Amino acid sequence: MQRPGAGFAPNWSEQGFALQSVRQVVRLSVGGDAVRVRLSNLHGTGPLTVAGATVARSAGGAAVRADGLRHLTVAGERTFTVPAGAECASDPVPFGTAALERLAVTLYLAAPTGPATYHAQALATGYRATGDHRADAGGSAFTETTQSWYYLSGIDVSGGAARPSGIALFGDSLTDGTGSSPDADRRFPDALAERLAATGRPRAVLNQGIGGNRVTVDSAWLGDRATARFRRDVLGQPGLGTVVILLGINDIGISEVAGVSPFPVFEPYTEVSAEQVIAGYRNLIRQGRAAGLRIVGATVLPAGPSAFSTARSEAKRAVINSWIRTSGGYDAVVDLDRALADPAAPDRLNPAFDSGDHLHLNDAGYRAMADAVDLADLG
Numbered sequence: 001m002q003r004p005g006a007g008f009a010p011n012w013s014e015q016g017f018a019l020q021s022v023r024q025v026v027r028l029s030v031g032g033d034a035v036r037v038r039l040s041n042l043h044g045t046g047p048l049t050v051a052g053a054t055v056a057r058s059a060g061g062a063a064v065r066a067d068g069l070r071h072l073t074v075a076g077e078r079t080f081t082v083p084a085g086a087e088c089a090s091d092p093v094p095f096g097t098a099a100l101e102r103l104a105v106t107l108y109l110a111a112p113t114g115p116a117t118y119h120a121q122a123l124a125t126g127y128r129a130t131g132d133h134r135a136d137a138g139g140s141a142f143t144e145t146t147q148s149w150y151y152l153s154g155i156d157v158s159g160g161a162a163r164p165s166g167i168a169l170f171g172d173s174l175t176d177g178t179g180s181s182p183d184a185d186r187r188f189p190d191a192l193a194e195r196l197a198a199t200g201r202p203r204a205v206l207n208q209g210i211g212g213n214r215v216t217v218d219s220a221w222l223g224d225r226a227t228a229r230f231r232r233d234v235l236g237q238p239g240l241g242t243v244v245i246l247l248g249i250n251d252i253g254i255s256e257v258a259g260v261s262p263f264p265v266f267e268p269y270t271e272v273s274a275e276q277v278i279a280g281y282r283n284l285i286r287q288g289r290a291a292g293l294r295i296v297g298a299t300v301l302p303a304g305p306s307a308f309s310t311a312r313s314e315a316k317r318a319v320i321n322s323w324i325r326t327s328g329g330y331d332a333v334v335d336l337d338r339a340l341a342d343p344a345a346p347d348r349l350n351p352a353f354d355s356g357d358h359l360h361l362n363d364a365g366y367r368a369m370a371d372a373v374d375l376a377d378l379g
Contacts, residue, residue: 001153002210003043004115005221008263011120011148012128016113021133023106023142024126024152025058027185029193029205031098033159037072037090037105040153041082042232043117048082048151051110054134055095055155058102062127062139069135070095087153097157099202100194105152106134119149120221121211123177123187126150147182156238157204165241166204167192167378168234170226170284172250174301174369175209179355179362186363191370199375206240208233212265214250215280216272221265222250227283235291242379243288244334246298248277249359252316253308260307274319285329294379297330299337304347306358314347332377339372340365 004013037055041048053072056064072090074080082088097103110132126149127142136142169175169189177187189207196203212222213229223229226247234243251272258269281297288295299321303309321337324330340361342348349358353365361369 001040001042001117002120002223003220004118006265007120007148007221008211008265009147011118012146012150013116013118013148016116017109017150018112019110019131021106021108021129021131021142022126022150023062023104023129023139024149025102025104025124026152026155027100027102027190028097028155028157029099029197030157030163030202031096031101031160032157033094033096034092034157035095035097035103036092036156036158037152038087038154038156039082039107039151040087040117041084041151042087043115044082044084045114046084048084048113049109049111050080050082050107052078052108052132052134053090054106055093056104056106058104059137062142064104064137066137068095069137071135089156092158099197103155105155107151108132108134116150118151119210121173121176121178122147122149123180123182124149125183154206154237164201164203165379166206166237166239168206168208168237168240168243169246170230170234170243171209171246172213173209173211173360174249175207175246176211177207177209177366178211179357179360180366181363184363186366188366188369191367192373195370195373195375203378204239206237212250212254213247214254214272215247216251216276217268217270219265219268225280227280230284230287234293235287240293242294242296244296244298244373245281245284246336248300248320249303249308249317251277252313252320253303256310256313257307274316277316277320278323281324281329294331296332296334296377297324298334299324301336302341302347302349303359304345308359309347332374334373334377336369336372340368
């Protein structure tokens with residue numbers, strides 16, 4: 001979850017909501033017999049009152065299937081309040097689900113919310129309607145759209161067949177899915193969840209990426225530094241056994257665009273050394289090991305010829321990737337650098353995987369990322 005702000009694209013976080021319904025569609029990685037929905041008011045300036053909320057199977061767009069629609073409660077009440085700075089989990093509701101199924105969560109927010117805790121880059125369309133439409137099956141009332149998620153921080157699935165522990169993918173825009181096709185679930189975590197489901201033993205795969213996030217630098221727009229948010233975004237998640245860490249390109253690349261930055265949200269342009277990034281990795285590894293997690297490290301992908309790639313940042317990337325590969329700091333390593341680089345130019349992405357900005361991947365690139373993971377390394 002992120003602080004309300006301008007982001008890379010227009011969104012509703014700064015204005016918040018009043019007398020409005022917000023419908024958001026997400027895809028599960030595992031199925032079960034019951035679900036509970038988690039909402040976050042982490043960055044709220046006051047209590048968040050939810051006048052009502054529902055969960056249902058998506059029927060495409062803003063529509064849902066009427067059969068099985070469930071009203072959510074907290075402590076048995078349909079109207080509930082999430083304190084500022086806190087997260088709230090609904091009561092579990094009986095709801096049979098399958099791996100890779102899409103669910104829609106609809107919140108009716110009657111009282112003015114103030115600025116909204118959100119996730120900027122959903123790569124999925126969300127919908128807004130005036131009035132209380134939480135139980136509508138049709139989507140005609142939801143005339144406004146967004147590419148961000150608001151308040152929705154997770155869906156927990158319980159019951160069903162016993163399954164292995166979950167996997168958190170902890171990263172930046174390359175985990176978040178920038179460059180992938182919107183509304184198509186073609187991000188790296190989606191592709192990995194599909195690989196695992198295809199084995200007949202689905203595992204929960206959590207997308208804990210924030211576009212622009214850094215290991216060492218806090219940002220008002222791009223999230224707390226990874227070493228600070230790890231406790232909340234990884235250690236605070238239920239049922240995990242493994243975390244995959246893919247971070248570092250923004251630490252060494254954002255400072256290179258200080259004079260030609262395409263986005264004001266990149267501030268601050270703090271210069272970070274390779275040694276500082278590695279110290280950050282060590283911090284994450286210590287936190288994860290103390291919690292009993294298996295820690296998998298991923299090498300930093302090439303970024304040339306984007307503005308992030310200079311002689312200075314490439315020298316840092318080489319030091320960082322050498323440490324990831326050879327230090328023995330991680331329990332296992334996914335060498336995404338070698339898997340996705342252009343064989344003829346190792347400082348560049350393979351053109352077949354480049355979304356066009358030379359920094360982010362297309363759908364085929366995110367699939368190649370997932371294919372590069374040895375499933376045995378996930379524990």
